[in-house]
Amino acid sequence: SPNCLSLPLLLAVKFSSCLGTKGTQYETNSVDFKVGADGTVFATRELRVPSEQVAFTVTAWDRQTAERWDAVVRLLVAQTSSPYSAHKKSPSPHRPQKKERKSGVPDPSPPPKDTLLPWPQHQTSSGLRRQKRDWVIPPINVPENSRGPFPQQLVRIRSDKDNDIPIRYSITGVGADQPPMEVFSIDSMSGRMYVTRPMDREERASYHLRAHAVDMNGNKVENPIDLYIYVIDMNDNRPEFLNQVYNGSVDEGSKPGTYVMTVTANDADDSTTANGMVRYRIVTQTPQSPSQNMFTINSETGDIVTVAAGLDREKVQQYTVIVQATDMEGNLNYGLSNTATAIITVTDVNDNPPEFTTSTFAGEVPENRIETVVANLTVMDRDQPHSPNWNAVYRIISGDPSGHFSVRTDPVTNEGMVTVVKAVDYELNRAFMLTVMVSNQAPLASGIQMSFQSTAGVTISVMDVNEAPYFPSNHKLIRLEEGVPTGTVLTTFSAVDPDRFMQQAVRYSKLSDPANWLHINTTNGQITTAAVLDRESLYIKNNVYEATFLAADNGIPPASGTGTLQIYLIDINDNAPELLPKEAQICEKPGLNAINITAADADVDPNIGPYVFELPFVPAAVRKNWTITRLNGDYAQLSLRILYLEAGVYDVPIIVTDSGNPPLTNTSIIKVKVCPCDDNGDCTTVGAVAAAGLGTGAIVAILICILILLTMVLLFVVWMKRREKERHTKQLLIDPEDDVRDNILKYDEEGGGEEDQDYDLSQLQQPEAMEHVLGKAPGVRRVDERPVGAEPQYPARPVVPHPGDIGDFINEGLRAADNDPTAPPYDSLLVFDYEGSGSTAGSVSSLNSSSSGDQDYDYLNDWGPRFKKLADMYGGGEED
Numbered sequence: 032s033p034n035c036l037s038l039p040l041l042l043a044v045k046f047s048s049c050l051g052t053k054g055t056q057y058e059t060n061s062v063d064f065k066v067g068a069d070g071t072v073f074a075t076r077e078l079r080v081p082s083e084q085v086a087f088t089v090t091a092w093d094r095q096t097a098e099r100w101d102a103v104v105r106l107l108v109a110q111t112s113s114p115y116s117a118h119k120k121s122p123s124p125h126r127p128q129k130k131e132r133k134s135g136v137p138d139p140s141p142p143p144k145d146t147l148l149p150w151p152q153h154q155t156s157s158g159l160r161r162q163k164r165d166w167v168i169p170p171i172n173v174p175e176n177s178r179g180p181f182p183q184q185l186v187r188i189r190s191d192k193d194n195d196i197p198i199r200y201s202i203t204g205v206g207a208d209q210p211p212m213e214v215f216s217i218d219s220m221s222g223r224m225y226v227t228r229p230m231d232r233e234e235r236a237s238y239h240l241r242a243h244a245v246d247m248n249g250n251k252v253e254n255p256i257d258l259y260i261y262v263i264d265m266n267d268n269r270p271e272f273l274n275q276v277y278n279g280s281v282d283e284g285s286k287p288g289t290y291v292m293t294v295t296a297n298d299a300d301d302s303t304t305a306n307g308m309v310r311y312r313i314v315t316q317t318p319q320s321p322s323q324n325m326f327t328i329n330s331e332t333g334d335i336v337t338v339a340a341g342l343d344r345e346k347v348q349q350y351t352v353i354v355q356a357t358d359m360e361g362n363l364n365y366g367l368s369n370t371a372t373a374i375i376t377v378t379d380v381n382d383n384p385p386e387f388t389t390s391t392f393a394g395e396v397p398e399n400r401i402e403t404v405v406a407n408l409t410v411m412d413r414d415q416p417h418s419p420n421w422n423a424v425y426r427i428i429s430g431d432p433s434g435h436f437s438v439r440t441d442p443v444t445n446e447g448m449v450t451v452v453k454a455v456d457y458e459l460n461r462a463f464m465l466t467v468m469v470s471n472q473a474p475l476a477s478g479i480q481m482s483f484q485s486t487a488g489v490t491i492s493v494m495d496v497n498e499a500p501y502f503p504s505n506h507k508l509i510r511l512e513e514g515v516p517t518g519t520v521l522t523t524f525s526a527v528d529p530d531r532f533m534q535q536a537v538r539y540s541k542l543s544d545p546a547n548w549l550h551i552n553t554t555n556g557q558i559t560t561a562a563v564l565d566r567e568s569l570y571i572k573n574n575v576y577e578a579t580f581l582a583a584d585n586g587i588p589p590a591s592g593t594g595t596l597q598i599y600l601i602d603i604n605d606n607a608p609e610l611l612p613k614e615a616q617i618c619e620k621p622g623l624n625a626i627n628i629t630a631a632d633a634d635v636d637p638n639i640g641p642y643v644f645e646l647p648f649v650p651a652a653v654r655k656n657w658t659i660t661r662l663n664g665d666y667a668q669l670s671l672r673i674l675y676l677e678a679g680v681y682d683v684p685i686i687v688t689d690s691g692n693p694p695l696t697n698t699s700i701i702k703v704k705v706c707p708c709d710d711n712g713d714c715t716t717v718g719a720v721a722a723a724g725l726g727t728g729a730i731v732a733i734l735i736c737i738l739i740l741l742t743m744v745l746l747f748v749v750w751m752k753r754r755e756k757e758r759h760t761k762q763l764l765i766d767p768e769d770d771v772r773d774n775i776l777k778y779d780e781e782g783g784g785e786e787d788q789d790y791d792l793s794q795l796q797q798p799e800a801m802e803h804v805l806g807k808a809p810g811v812r813r814v815d816e817r818p819v820g821a822e823p824q825y826p827a828r829p830v831v832p833h834p835g836d837i838g839d840f841i842n843e844g845l846r847a848a849d850n851d852p853t854a855p856p857y858d859s860l861l862v863f864d865y866e867g868s869g870s871t872a873g874s875v876s877s878l879n880s881s882s883s884g885d886q887d888y889d890y891l892n893d894w895g896p897r898f899k900k901l902a903d904m905y906g907g908g909e910e911d
Contacts, residue, residue: 061087072104086169103172149188149242149256170237170259175230176267182216182225185260189222190244190253197247198222202258204240215240215260224258232262233299264301270309270356272296272371277354279335280376283344284476287337291326291375294333296356310361314353314370326352326375330361335373342377345413350375379415382476385423385469386411386484394449395492398457405491408438408447410469416445419473423447428486430465436491438467449489457495458531465489497586500526500537502594506577513566513600518559521549524596525556526582535584542593543579546570549596551580558596566600567633574635575599604638604691610699618708619678621671626703628659628667630687638691640664645686647698657683669701678706837895 057066066072066089085105092099149168171185190198200222206214215238217224224242238260244253272294279292300306310330316323327338335352352373359366387410394406414420425438425447435453440446447467455463468486475481502524509522528535539556541549546568550561558580566574576598583591608630615626630642641664646654658672669683681703688696706714891902 055091057091059087059089170261172261172263173230174263175232175265177229182227185224185226187223188242198244198252201243202240206238207240230262232264237261264306266306268299269367270296270298270358270369277373280378282380283342283377285337285342289337291335294354298358305359308360309356309358311356314355317351320347344377344379348377379420380476381420381471381473382479383413384482384485386482387487390487392489396451397494397496399454401451401454403451404448406449422472423469426468428466428468455493457493461493463491497590498529499590499592500528500582500584501592502526506595506597508597510599513564514603521558523557528584535586537582537584540581542581549578566602602635606633607695607697608632608687608689614702616704619676619705625668625670630665632689643688647684676705680704
């Protein structure tokens with residue numbers, strides 16, 4: 032049913048339908064115009080449109096079928112008195128296009144319907160010329176996603192001067208000569224502007240171009256005109272959720288209308304039009320328990336709230352809700368849709384009190400045992416495990432007034448462990464009846480009451496065990512005078528067996544008696560002395576002697592306990608005083624110094640000082656030569672009575688008496704050394720020697736002994752040096768007394784050769800079995816030891832005859848052997864060399880029969896005195 036459009040001269044544009052306008056609503060996007068219910072377009076205020084183009088869109092839509100029609104109305108400048116014209120509408124791409132019929136007042140010279148005259152014409156009247164001013168060109172609307180064909184003409188731009196001169200048209204700006212390039216183009220001669228490809232509003236919603244008109248020489252004919260091109264939105268984008276999966280939570284038992292979560296979807300289309308207006312709805316809910324519609328969603332905001340009661344985590348812990356977002360304001364027929372998943376977790380609240388699995392529990396515990404689990408209490412709680420709503424807290428409410436037990440919670444199983452924290456006594460309590468209550472860490476939800484099954488009874492039986500005897504008074508202290516005779520009964524140190532319901536015997540024994548002074552009766556615990564108790568003993572500390580005793584019963588298994596007896600010993604006067612020092616020194620003349628004497632007593636007050644000091648009457652020389660003066664209760668001073676006493680050592684007896692009851696007296700001998708003194712009262716060196724009691728003869732005898740000792744040391748040193756010198760002089764000669772081996776030492780033998788000697792030549796050559804020795808370089812070899820370190824290199828015998836004496840060669844070998852660090856600590860056999868079984872030099876007689884005169888025998892002079900004669904005989908051939 033096409034719409035018919037008529038355009039009155041006074042802006043009265045009316046839409047009429049062939050089927051009528053019933054049920055059709057109208058709206059416009061301009062604030063200057065309104066559309067009435069009957070389709071009449073009228074101005075909202077007084078408008079003047081002499082020099083500008085007015086364009087707006089009128090939309091008509093059917094409320095029943097939701098069909099929409101858009102028409103673009105443009106008011107252009109005309110050459111006649113009526114400057115108004117209408118352009119055909121731009122139908123929506125998603126609606127069926129309707130044909131429209133346009134009616135208007137005939138124009139004597141109407142411009143082309145797609146031609147813009149941005150530059151007004153020149154008008155003259157009576158020789159007057161109107162001032163020219165530019166137009167404001169209305170925006171050009173281009174629908175996105177157009178299918179073409181391209182290039183597609185948008186509008187034609189023309190100047191009125193093109194009737195007089197040729198004009199070239201051009202456009203500049205983003206989309207023309209700036210990126211994106213060549214979206215729009217213009218025919219420079221005709222002024223027709225084209226779009227070259229489909230538009231995408233989501234990529235760029237508008238373009239701002241400038242139109243230019245110049246002559247053929249490039250001179251500006253008209254001022255540049257702004258062109259605004261708007262891309263008309265099409266519904267070509269689906270709503271997109273920010274997340275594909277949304278996670279939310281709601282407490283169980285929540286009331287209807289409780290907020291849960293919000294889902295959000297964005298549409299890239301224009302949000303001011305229906306293309307970008309998104310609406311939400313819930314598609315499915317899983318599981319559908321207890322109702323298939325537990326939640327609802329706000330269609331505009333996406334807020335999900337509860338709509339029904341009955342959320343129970345113990346029945347359904349999680350819901351999966353599929354949410355759909357649709358544009359076109361939720362129209363499912365024309366809108367584009369998308370879905371997302373909302374996972375709603377039902378969080379736990381403490382709506383289930385803990386309950387005991389049974390009403391009574393039982394256990395048993397041995398007496399005197401602590402930190403022992405005697406019973407396990409099991410509970411059931413349907414709330415979230417290992418949460419404060421599930422964790423159990425146990426409390427004993429009766430049956431344990433003394434606090435012997437406590438109930439601890441097992442963090443894994445949630446069981447209550449009844450534990451003994453204070454030892455129980457079978458002789459006092461044979462059983463306990465406890466009442467235990469269980470609750471949660473978190474308080475119960477409002478309206479939930481504790482169950483009667485949250486309380487249970489616990490019966491605990493106490494088992495009797497053999498307990499060790501104990502001493503009631505431990506440590507036991509008794510006071511006693513020291514020195515009581517052996518066999519004296521001190522006390523009865525008995526133990527008590529706590530097992531009153533067992534007939535058991537207790538026996539006693541000593542565990543610790545450092546001085547072995549005591550004896551205990553094995554049956555009744557009576558303690559007697561086995562020796563005299565001495566307060567001054569080393570085993571006494573602070574007048575107290577301490578002993579430990581053991582009491583053991585005959586139970587199964589036997590048990591024992593210990594007790595400590597402390598004996599405080601009261602002092603008696605059983606120690607006589609002693610004098611210090613035992614030795615002293617004094618000058619032989621009185622008045623220069625005196626000897627200070629101190630009295631000491633092992634007893635304690637009142638059996639000690641003040642002391643009485645006196646000299647005995649016998650021998651009479653003591654009182655004649657000495658005098659003693661008391662300084663105070665513990666000290667006295669001993670000095671000479673006569674004017675001079677010969678130097679020497681004197682034993683001075685002094686009688687000292689303490690103040691005990693009865694008092695004890697002791698005579699102490701002090702060795703006093705009397706010596707000559709200098710002016711300062713100090714003993715001289717000679718005087719000290721004289722005072723020691725050594726006469727001149729004794730001193731001379733000591734000096735003679737010292738001289739004799741020094742002489743013997745010197746003689747021994749000289750003898751050792753002489754012995755060393757003889758060793759070097761005789762070289763290989765060994766003292767038969769020092770050598771424990773048999774040796775044949777023969778020198779100065781002038782026989783015919785090696786074969787004429789009785790020597791055991793096997794002693795001089797290397798044993799063939801010692802390959803490690805034979806493989807060494809020539810030189811001195813030791814056959815009775817194996818070198819550990821590096822092999823020392825002894826001087827080797829040269830191949831040619833040695834120019835010196837053969838004795839020098841032997842001495843060099845001896846010196847090398849003496850300095851060998853690897854030599855053993857005993858004499859060794861040294862092998863110098865061995866020339867075989869016969870002489871390689873041949874017979875000496877050959878020298879006598881030699882007839883050659885060119886032989887040089889001068890080297891015989893270098894062989895020593897033994898070859899001197901031969902050198903004289905054969906060395907001087909030329910002189911003969």
